[in-house]
Amino acid sequence: MKFSTREDLPCTETAPRHRPFSSGRILAIASNTLTELIRLRVFYALLVFALLLIGSSIFMAQLSFQQEFQILKDVALGAMSIFTSVLAIVATARLIPQDLEDRTVYTILARPVPRLEYVVGKIVGVLALLGISILVMSVAFVLVMYGREQAVVRVTLRQMAGAPPDQVADALRAIRASAFNVNLFPGILIVYLKACLLAALTLFVSTFASTNIFTIVVMAFVYFISHLEATAREYWLQEHGSGLVTRIFLALVALLFPDLQEFNLVDDIVAGTAVSLGLFLKTAALGVFYITIYTLLAAWVFYGKEL
Amino acid sequence: MTRIAGALAILIAFGAIKLPIEHSLDAQRRREHFAGVQFNLDLREKIGQLGFVAALSGFRAIVADALFIQAFTAWERTEWGRILLLFRHITTLQPRVLLFWDTAAWQMAWNASVAAMNDLRQPRLALRVRAQREYFALGRDFLERGIRNNPDRPELYEALARLYKEKYRDHARAAEYYAKAAALPGAASFDRRFAAYELSYCEGREREAYQQLRQLYDEGPQQRLPTLIARLKFLEKRLGIPPRQRIPEERTAPGQQTP
Numbered sequence: 202m203k204f205s206t207r208e209d210l211p212c213t214e215t216a217p218r219h220r221p222f223s224s225g226r227i228l229a230i231a232s233n234t235l236t237e238l239i240r241l242r243v244f245y246a247l248l249v250f251a252l253l254l255i256g257s258s259i260f261m262a263q264l265s266f267q268q269e270f271q272i273l274k275d276v277a278l279g280a281m282s283i284f285t286s287v288l289a290i291v292a293t294a295r296l297i298p299q300d301l302e303d304r305t306v307y308t309i310l311a312r313p314v315p316r317l318e319y320v321v322g323k324i325v326g327v328l329a330l331l332g333i334s335i336l337v338m339s340v341a342f343v344l345v346m347y348g349r350e351q352a353v354v355r356v357t358l359r360q361m362a363g364a365p366p367d368q369v370a371d372a373l374r375a376i377r378a379s380a381f382n383v384n385l386f387p388g389i390l391i392v393y394l395k396a397c398l399l400a401a402l403t404l405f406v407s408t409f410a411s412t413n414i415f416t417i418v419v420m421a422f423v424y425f426i427s428h429l430e431a432t433a434r435e436y437w438l439q440e441h442g443s444g445l446v447t448r449i450f451l452a453l454v455a456l457l458f459p460d461l462q463e464f465n466l467v468d469d470i471v472a473g474t475a476v477s478l479g480l481f482l483k484t485a486a487l488g489v490f491y492i493t494i495y496t497l498l499a500a501w502v503f504y505g506k507e508l
Numbered sequence: 509m510t511r512i513a514g515a516l517a518i519l520i521a522f523g524a525i526k527l528p529i530e531h532s533l534d535a536q537r538r539r540e541h542f543a544g545v546q547f548n549l550d551l552r553e554k555i556g557q558l559g560f561v562a563a564l565s566g567f568r569a570i571v572a573d574a575l576f577i578q579a580f581t582a583w584e585r586t587e588w589g590r591i592l593l594l595f596r597h598i599t600t601l602q603p604r605v606l607l608f609w610d611t612a613a614w615q616m617a618w619n620a621s622v623a624a625m626n627d628l629r630q631p632r633l634a635l636r637v638r639a640q641r642e643y644f645a646l647g648r649d650f651l652e653r654g655i656r657n658n659p660d661r662p663e664l665y666e667a668l669a670r671l672y673k674e675k676y677r678d679h680a681r682a683a684e685y686y687a688k689a690a691a692l693p694g695a696a697s698f699d700r701r702f703a704a705y706e707l708s709y710c711e712g713r714e715r716e717a718y719q720q721l722r723q724l725y726d727e728g729p730q731q732r733l734p735t736l737i738a739r740l741k742f743l744e745k746r747l748g749i750p751p752r753q754r755i756p757e758e759r760t761a762p763g764q765q766t767p
Contacts (some may be wrong), residue, residue: 428566
């Protein structure tokens with residue numbers, strides 16, 4: 202049997218119905234965003250980061266093992282924090298302006314893709330990129346720490362040959378306590394959440410910014426102010442004897458900006474403070490709350506944008 | 509423009525929701541020793557503008573490490589005043605890092621004090637001794653402040669006990685701090701022994717020291733180290749313990765070392 206025209210086809214299968222919200226479409230946008238971002242030479246930066254770690258460990262070998270591990274952890278986790286924060290801001294700031302410039306956004310939105318899905322897809326792509334980055338950096342960090350720990354253990358065992366076993370055990374315990382410990386993982390996760398929060402906030406700013414430079418500059422200020430939010434909040438709530446204008450200013454800072462100091466747990470974790478599950482979960486929940494709010498607000502502003 | 513204003517209004521509304529959450533989280537952080545650092549003008553004056561900005565941006569650990577490395581350079585040049593200043597900045601930035609408190613105290617009480625005592629530019633012995641004791645006090649101050657910031661960790665109690673023992677020859681205080689260290693979780697196995705050793709040097713507290721040492725001795729061979737046996741025998745003679753209650757002579761294992 203031959204069908205001469207499209208209309209002649211038997212109507213056994215209906216065309217898939219358009220769904221108002223599709224995770225498939227979000228994933229497609231997210232994977233495209235991720236591919237686009239990976240081409241940003243981000244892995245060259247990761248290579249530099251890894252070299253920085255290795256270089257710093259060789260440099261620090263002249264200090265005692267406790268000092269060496271302390272500085273190594275501080276530098277590595279600080280570098281993770283700096284790198285992911287910068288990456289989150291720079292990568293996200295260019296997403297919407299770049300799509301507008303390339304006219305990709307028109308191609309996407311001309312199809313039945315709601316703007317919310319477009320914005321969510323974009324942020325998921327950035328979060329995936331940040332996830333990959335933090336994972337690669339964590340692996341490099343663990344490898345460097347493990348290598349240094351083994352080297353220090355070997356030297357200590359050689360130096361303590363003939364010492365009583367309990368003294369050797371104490372020395373090895375001290376080395377292992379100074380080197381990597383599992384408490385660092387929640388710290389790394391919080392660093393990731395902080396970067397995700399910054400990405401969501403950057404996306405929100407970029408929905409009404411005219412250029413990505415403007416977004417980056419605004420975000421640089423937001424970054425510093427957000428680290429001072431806790432101070433502003435405390436001053437505002439403690440009712441210091443300041444004027445009305447100052448109090449309004451402090452209230453605005455406290456209400457408008459996220460408290461990024463809440464996400465700086467890693468300094469104290471490196472110092473040996475164990476993070477409790479309750480504190481970790483509350484901090485993570487606060488991070489997710491911020492990410493959700495900023496993403497929804499970004500979508501709302503983007504809905505009103507004339508394209 | 510209306511949407512942007514609306515978005516800001518929504519942000520402020522959500523700000524009112526997040527405010528108590530942040531406030532309670534902040535309180536929990538302080539309870540769990542994630543106190544961080546107080547950003548004020550005093551800190552700004554201490555660490556300079558760049559350091560302050562970096563510390564403000566969540567990189568206080570890196571700033572503290574950079575200052576720590578500077579302190580090492582200052583040590584190589586024996587610039588004790590600069591070392592003191594740098595360690596005050598470092599410990600302000602990172603009050604939870606024991607290493608910094610411990611190193612600061614060691615630099616002051618052990619290195620700077622010896623340098624002050626051997627300072628040939630100062631011919632008067634009395635002034636050299638005074639300078640030495642000032643450095644002891646600076647070392648003690650670092651450790652006491654370190655303990656106030658880290659009351660749950662045994663290491664600084666140990667360091668303070670060591671300082672009282674070696675620099676002040678104050679065995680009662682040394683015993684007190686070794687005992688405090690021993691009572692904390694994660695304390696070294698030698699803390700209890702050291703507390704008893706120090707107590708055994710204190711006039712009038714021999715009976716108390718004897719009881720502690722004997723209790724340790726009775727715990728088993730792992731505690732019967734040469735110093736413990738020597739101090740126990742000394743106290744047995746001093747207190748006139750009856751021969752039947754004394755520890756046997758042959759218990760001293762040959763080749764064992766004092767920890």
